[in-house]
Amino acid sequence: MIRFALAALLAAFLAFPAHAQSTVSDPAGFGGLAGEAGEQVNVTADDLRIDENESTALFSGNVVIVQGAMELHAPQLLAAYGEGGPSDLQNFRASGGRVDMLFDDQTVEADEAFYDFGQRILTFSGSVVVVNPTGTVNAERLVIDTRAGTSSFSSSGGGGRVTSTFTPAG
Template sequence: MTRLSLLIACIALLAGPAFAQSTASDPAGFGGLAGEADEQINVSADLLEILENENAAIYTGNVVITQGTMQIASERVETIYGEGGPSDLQSFSASGGRVEMAFDDQTVQADTADYDFGDRVLVFTGSVVVVNASGTVNADRLVIDTRAGTSSFSSAGGGGRVTSTFTPGG
């Protein structure tokens, strides 16, 4: 076993149950989102602007998106919808200040969040911080594939690194 493999194995063991809630391939424990992917989506905001010619809607001011137990908060969310109108969501892009997601007993903060409803892939970018009882992970990018139940952290080029702090038994 190489040193890198051994280090990864040790980190996985120290991560505790909160970072491995659903599968071994989902170190951040977001696999539970798959079970909620077909649930009703609720959006609230201070203002909603529908751009019919562009099949888009823009929510601004204290935007909160809720689906099952997952909640995303942002200052601005742009949605793209299909033939069925604004309720036929295809994707959204959240930005404006910090975007925050709460799911189960963990939180994610990032500069932006993008979700493709068809692929069921949620991408957080820019100073990503994931916190739960087991620890904290910092990265430039987090990709959550809710259908596959996997999550992946990465860093930007130029020497950026993914960093983690775990609390044994957390």
């Protein structure tokens, strides 16, 4: 399934080489995140500081976030929660250096990741690199809409481009 999705992405890139942004139905194969979006989120870190006035929790040092088969690593994670306390998680921002996500047989690396739990949208920004067994995509931004099952890669506004390398099957 992932190889087929990447082949569709490659076809889109070849058909429209001058475009700096590409939106294709789940080209990166992250559709499986939708099934895990309601699962429990487990966070481990070296330190945790809760600011009840701001309704935030700051995890720092070797942060690991696990939700189903998705695992995200970051130097720090700022989680914002609602009136229900930490169990009412609204969003999180992983930052402080390189952020890495592992899902199935692929990885995403970026400078920052932001997840909106209400919208179920995961956004990676800053030198994004997606790698799986059949290819690599480089961009400045990757937006994964887990409800719609879509992924969108885009370049920076300064004339940058989305680049990719794929290994053809057979």
